Amino acid sequence: MLKFVVRRVLWTIPIILLVIFMTFWMMRAIKGSPFRKSERAVPPAVLANLNRKFGLNKPWYVQYERYVVDVAKADLGPSLVLRNQSVNDIVKEHFPVSAELGGLAMLLSMLVGIPLGIISALRVNRLPDYIAQFISNLGFAIPSFFTATLLIYFFAAKWGFFPTNGWDTASSKVLPVIALALFPLTYFARLVRGQMLETLQQDYVRTAKAKGLRWRRVVVVHVLRNSLIPALTAAGPILGGLVTGSFIIENIFAIPGIGRYYVTSVQGRDYSTVMGITVLLSILIIVANMFVDIMYGILDPRTREARS
Amino acid sequence: MVVNPEEVEFRSRLVEREAGGETYAAGAAIRQASLWRDAVRRFTHNKAAVVSMVGFVVLLLYVVIVPWVSPYDPNNVDFSLAYQNPSLHHPFGTDEFGRDLFVRVALGGRISIGIGFAATFALMIVGILYGAISGFVGGWLDNALMRFLDALYGLPYLPFAIITLAIFGVVNFWTMVVALTVASWFTTARVMRGQIITLKENDYVRAARAIGARWYRILFRHLLPNTLGVAIVFVFLELPNVVLGEAFLSFLGLGINPPNASWGSLAQDGYSQYLSHPYLIVIPSIAIAWLILTAFFIADGLRDALDPRTTEHV
Numbered sequence: 001m002l003k004f005v006v007r008r009v010l011w012t013i014p015i016i017l018l019v020i021f022m023t024f025w026m027m028r029a030i031k032g033s034p035f036r037k038s039e040r041a042v043p044p045a046v047l048a049n050l051n052r053k054f055g056l057n058k059p060w061y062v063q064y065e066r067y068v069v070d071v072a073k074a075d076l077g078p079s080l081v082l083r084n085q086s087v088n089d090i091v092k093e094h095f096p097v098s099a100e101l102g103g104l105a106m107l108l109s110m111l112v113g114i115p116l117g118i119i120s121a122l123r124v125n126r127l128p129d130y131i132a133q134f135i136s137n138l139g140f141a142i143p144s145f146f147t148a149t150l151l152i153y154f155f156a157a158k159w160g161f162f163p164t165n166g167w168d169t170a171s172s173k174v175l176p177v178i179a180l181a182l183f184p185l186t187y188f189a190r191l192v193r194g195q196m197l198e199t200l201q202q203d204y205v206r207t208a209k210a211k212g213l214r215w216r217r218v219v220v221v222h223v224l225r226n227s228l229i230p231a232l233t234a235a236g237p238i239l240g241g242l243v244t245g246s247f248i249i250e251n252i253f254a255i256p257g258i259g260r261y262y263v264t265s266v267q268g269r270d271y272s273t274v275m276g277i278t279v280l281l282s283i284l285i286i287v288a289n290m291f292v293d294i295m296y297g298i299l300d301p302r303t304r305e306a307r308s
Numbered sequence: 309m310v311v312n313p314e315e316v317e318f319r320s321r322l323v324e325r326e327a328g329g330e331t332y333a334a335g336a337a338i339r340q341a342s343l344w345r346d347a348v349r350r351f352t353h354n355k356a357a358v359v360s361m362v363g364f365v366v367l368l369l370y371v372v373i374v375p376w377v378s379p380y381d382p383n384n385v386d387f388s389l390a391y392q393n394p395s396l397h398h399p400f401g402t403d404e405f406g407r408d409l410f411v412r413v414a415l416g417g418r419i420s421i422g423i424g425f426a427a428t429f430a431l432m433i434v435g436i437l438y439g440a441i442s443g444f445v446g447g448w449l450d451n452a453l454m455r456f457l458d459a460l461y462g463l464p465y466l467p468f469a470i471i472t473l474a475i476f477g478v479v480n481f482w483t484m485v486v487a488l489t490v491a492s493w494f495t496t497a498r499v500m501r502g503q504i505i506t507l508k509e510n511d512y513v514r515a516a517r518a519i520g521a522r523w524y525r526i527l528f529r530h531l532l533p534n535t536l537g538v539a540i541v542f543v544f545l546e547l548p549n550v551v552l553g554e555a556f557l558s559f560l561g562l563g564i565n566p567p568n569a570s571w572g573s574l575a576q577d578g579y580s581q582y583l584s585h586p587y588l589i590v591i592p593s594i595a596i597a598w599l600i601l602t603a604f605f606i607a608d609g610l611r612d613a614l615d616p617r618t619t620e621h622v
Contacts, residue, residue: 018459029475141601143552145559145575146593149582157583236461244466248556252579263560266470274474278467286462 004297012290019282020071024064027275076276087276090261095280097167098250098257102242104177109184109238114231116185117192121227122219124197132189139186144245148179148252165254176253180245184238191234195227202226229299236289243281347537350613357609360602367598371417380408382415383567393587400591403577412569413591419570421599423481424551427488428543431550434489435496436532436539442497443504444527454501457494465491469553470562479565484557488550496542503535537614544607548600555596571596 058066070077076087120132139147155175156164163172199205200223208218247259254260258277265273351357375382384407392402400409442453472487473479507513513530521529551571557563558572559579566573571592578588 015455015459015462018456019462022459022463023471026471026475030471030477137601137604138597141548141597141604143555143559143575143593143596145556145579146589146597149579149589149593153582153586240464243464244556247466247560251560262467262470263562266474266562274467274471278463278471281464281467282462285464289461 001298005294008290008293008297012286015286016283017068019286020068020279021064023275023278023282024060024067027271028060030271071279076280077272079270079273087273090273091258091276091280094256094258094261097255098246098259101167101173101176101180101249101255101257102239102246104173105180105242105245106184106238108177108181109188112181113185113188114192114228116189117231118196118224120189120193121196121200124193132193136186136189139182140190144179144183144248145252147182148175148249151175151179152252165252167253167255167257172253176249176255179252180242180249183241183245187234187238187241188231191231192227195230196223199223199227229296232292232296232299235292236285239285239288243285347613351609354609354612356605357613360605360609363598364602364606367417367595367602368421371414371421374414375411375418378408378411378414380411382407382411401585401587403588409574409588409591413571413574413595416569416571416574416592417595419481419564419568420551420554420572420596423484423488423554423570424547424599426481426485427492427550427554428546430485430489431493431496431546432539432543435493435542436500436535438493438497439500439502440504440527440532440535443501443508444523444531446505450501454498457497460494463491465553466556469557473557473562479563481564484554484563487557488553492546492549492553496546499538499542500535503538504531507531507534537610540614541607541611544603544610548603551596551599 067077074088076091079085079087079090116132116136120129120136123129152164152175155161161171162175163169166172167176205218205222208222209215243259246257247263249255250257250260251263258281262274262277265277394401400413402408403412438453438457442450469487469491472490473483476483476486508531513526516526516530554563554570555572555575558570559576561576564570564573569577574592575589575596578585578590578592582589
């Protein structure tokens, strides 16, 4: 068991290195220097100084090595555009907002999505299932910018229950969290429904029923447990989906989170910030996947061999 | 979908069919035809899939035909016609420049769906090749390719696409296709590898190997054709993702530039005026949802029709 955990944890190191390398390589492939974005020409001497200051005159492997070492020391480097601000400052300022938004949305999607999936599976092909399916299909198909706009239009602009944007008061957080939670919610509902339907067909469920166990107990002890474990694997893709969704939601609700800042940085060609945030988000996803794998290995020993 | 007596029946028939001889060339032709006929029968029995197929075709026809027959020039600015609500003359209304939205949404659809299909096609090619090579060759190469894929999985989708676009420096139809392909071919590759590895163990592949078939014959004659069913399902699973990805990028202002428009950029235009003219965002959003929903149900129907054994839900 310990061996499995250690191997899985160590395994993330080369993956993170590879991801940093790819991000690094892609950022280098972007044409145009960040210092030459304005029309007026920068004197060559100044340019050379700037390049020296940010280490851009060194060969790529030196830059890469330096970057990796800095990342390991939790230093994402200086911002190329904002003077006197490091990427760390930017992350410190904006990331907690995104983390709160994402965390609340994740919580909401689990609290609603999983029960929705369970109800769906237990009442399969009956009215509750149809309603749950309908909700989850709509949530899946309607783009998040539209749900967000609908929410703002009715609950903020028309009826005035909540503010239309911002992230300062508790009531301003309600709409963005709902808008962001909708997609993962449908994902959970779909997954749990599928898993439950499969588990319900298993022999051990029939045995439990045949030996006269109460249905409620069969569901709770035998079905739920074995259906919810596979739903865990969804955490990886869902985290990715939350990152994507937060880009949109933060823009619509004018939330000062990392996703909104990312788009601004891309437009402002602040490559070190873009790279820093990309690396940070990647590490987040990789580490989340690692935890999922480890949890999965603990809960379902059969997967340990296959996954280690 | 899982508790479906018909499917259980179909599964058993499938097993029977697989048990039958795969060696007779003539027999193979007959069997293939019946497999497809079977698939069509199963697909047409799935009401949601048939309705979705009709809806999908209607959307395609709208997108293709309307710009040809409409009397309005999609780029003709006429402020006297600005912000007309949907009416008989302008079924979708007009925008701030008085341009007819019935035509513009159709043109936007050409771009959105065009990018969608092109990127889906590209990512299928990349995914199938990568997965097939990985699964077919096996060994250390398989291991290396899969570990590389693990790393790619760590990259978040939207940032990945955004950086790819930044590398190109320009945003147009084809750079968008490449960016979306680059950011989303992993799942296909992984599933295809799994398919190839499963198929490789089949007796008919071993038999082919035993009678001395070359590797390319095994790969192209025996393995790849058998992944076709899964591949077709994946086209309709990936299409919504790609269309949505394009819409998100355009909505963030990082996508298709004016005067061209996609559904995403139309929605972005509409979003800035959602209070005064809600139909401006409603219509392109419904178009996107329409496409995603129909594609989803078609994929569902195809999955049941072509390969009921696949349980991979993406």
